Amino acid sequence: MLENASTNYDSIKIDGANKSAIEVCKQRIIAVSVIFFVVTVLISIKLFYVSSSGSVIKTEIINDQLPIVRGKILDRNDKILAVSLPSYSLHMNGTKVRKPIILLAKLSKIIPTIDKSKILKKINDQKKFIYIARQLTPKVAEEVHLLGEPSLDFDIESLRLYPLEKETGYLLGYMGFDDKPHAGVERSFDEKLKQGKDVKLTLDSRLQSIVYDKLKDGFIEFNAKAAVGIIMDVTNGEILAAVSIPDFNPNLRSQHKSGNSNNRVTMSNYEMGSIFKSFTIASGLNENLINLDSRFDASKPYEVKGKIVTDFHPKNRILSLKEVFVYSSNIGSAMIAMQLGMEKQNHYLIALGLNKTIDSGIKEINAPLFPEVVSEADIVSRSYGYHISVNPLQVIAALAATVNGGKYIEPFVVDDPIYKKRPSVQVFKPEVSNIMRYLYRSVVSDGGTASKINIKEYKIGGKTGTASPVENGQYNTEKNIVSFISFLPINDPKYAIFILLDNPNPHKKPQATAGWTAVPIARDIVREMAPVVGEPGLNFNMTKNINKEAILQ
Structure with a gap:
């Protein structure tokens, strides 16, 4: 009976509010464990020194003054993302070693990772200072001490730990063996941190874990080259989660390589494709050039000064504005851009921060590629996300302005007044946001390219984007950059969820577009995150600020 119960227990799955509670408990357990570990280490160190009176172990502590930790x-809820703990560094004076072979054999039993041949060579060369191992625990250091070897000595150094490991690797950066910060928040706020002051992020570690898990699953399932996932509060610009894959574990020093500094959230620029139609349509609405009654002739390809524009899913008929957005018509977007013109198009893209480097609290960031528009063909290309290359953090902030009442708010990851007090920019009229919410919802609910996120529990709006990457100066149509922006809840948006996959390669080629890859990842994230952030489910009221009749009135 007990055996059966155990088997059943292994198959239990926890969802919804219960899972939220479990996550809270999990965070509390992590926090208590870290505190317990710190206290244990400190006590061990104290006992170690008390028991080692007259031994070879020394300390730099003077007049009982500890160095600044x-x-x-x-995170935003005071959960520990990075913490420093004391550890031991073991070194040797090669001129004092009497029986090197025997000593190294004993050391290797305690510290199996040491390179005996390398150390032996340095002993034979009579080196006075030879590093044996770093960041040893008090237990391991005590075992070495009990060898009673006068050629060995210890120093205390700091061990930086990252409880969420790979989940926050790129965002936080890491501390190297040289005790210098490398990348991320560690580097950006080094001066404050090394003074012993804490740095608080806008990040919610619960959401960070959800995004990491679902994005990693999708990255593997769709055999992608890279993946990015971001959650942003559209009302204030706070980044609640930001994940870049491939990842690395900052606790593993062997993974601290220059190649691992490529945080794709801020450092990789992409031509985003059709999600840029959001900017084109919002700009046209704001200039009163178009409205929901506007019609566009997509019955045949559209030619602009020698450039032929076609639709990926052609309807070969007259399309309404809603249909242009729902079916992601390049032809309709190109026609709107031509009405808008070069000057106005540039005005809106610049107002949305797509031409500048964003200061979010992370120093590692690439400037966008915002080439000069020299022809009408360039205007058309930009209308559906080509001829302009931006990073994911830039695009989620710009897209947020299409639904939050029209305000562009520069995004940030560090909870600091220098970011929170920055003024917002009113780019679109509030009524434009109202219409855009209706259009985003239609993409999900009316058979559009994001129908896979049309789940009954939560009402969501969004827009897909699929683009071909540039390789060797030409577009490679055999590969895709796919992305998806979604908003929750769509009637009064609070959260933006952005997903990007670089060259997903599922077995069935037609399923390499955003609707088949990025959208399901976002759907899984929404199902997990909504109970955590307290979003209502079945009682959701979709009548507020979203129905077409209200818009037209």
Whole structure:
């Protein structure tokens, strides 16, 4: 009976509010475990020194004054994301070693990772200072001490730990063996941290874990080259989650390589494709050039000064504005862009921060590629996300302005007044946001390219984007950059969820577009995150600010 119960227990799945509670408990357990570990280490160190009177172990502590401990990095709920703990560094004076072979054999039993041949060579060369191992625990250091070897000595150094490991690797950066910060928040706020002051982020570690898990699953399932996932509060610009894959574990020093500094959230620029139609349509609405009654002739390809524009899913008929957005018509977007013109198009893209480097609290960022528009063909290309290359953090902030009442708010990841007090920019009229919410919802609910996120529990709006990457100066139509922006809840948006996959390669080629890859990942994230952030489900009221009749009135 008990055996059966155990088997059944293994198959239990926890969802919804219960899972939220479990996540809270999990965070509390992590916090308590870290505190317990810190206290244990400190007690061990104290006992170690008390028991080692007259031994070879030394300390740099003078007059009982401990060195300043590097500040912690915390999430928005004060959960520990990075913390410094004391550890031991073991070194040797090669001129004092009497029986090197025997000594190294004993050391290797305690510290199996040491390179005996390398150390032996340095002993034979009579080196006075030879590093044996770093960041040893008090238990391991005590075992070495009990060898009673006078050629060995210890120093205390700081061990930086990252409880969420790979989930926050790129965002936080890491501390190297040289005790210098490399990348991320560690580097950006080094001065504050090394003064012993904590740095608090806008990040919610619960959401970070959800995005990481679902994005990693999708990255593997769709055999992608890379993946990005971001959650942003559209009302204030706070980044609640930001994940870049491939990832790395900052706790593993062997993974601290220059190649691992490529945080694709801020450092990789992409031509985003059709999600740029959001900007084109919102700009046209704001200039009163178009409205929901506008019609566009997509019955045949559209030619602009020698450039032929076609639709990926052609309807070969007259399309309404809603249909242009729902079916992601390049032809309709190109026609709107031509009405808008070069000057106005540039005005809106610049107002949305798509031409500048964003200061979010992360120093590692690439400037966007915002080439000069020299022809009408360039205007058309930009209308559906080509001829302009931006990073994911830029695009989620710009898209947020299409639904939050029209305000562009520069995004940030560090909870600091220098970011929170920055003024917003009113780019679109509030009524434009109202119409855009209706259009985003239609893409999900009316058979559009994001229908796979049309789940009954939550009402969501969004827009897909699929683009071919540039390789060797030409577009490679055999590969895709796919992306998806979604908003929750769509009647009064609070959260933006952005997903990007670089060259997903599922077995069935037609399923390499955003609707088949990025959209399901976003759907899974929404199902997990909504109960955590307290979003209502079945009682959702879709009548507020979303129905077409209200818009037309």
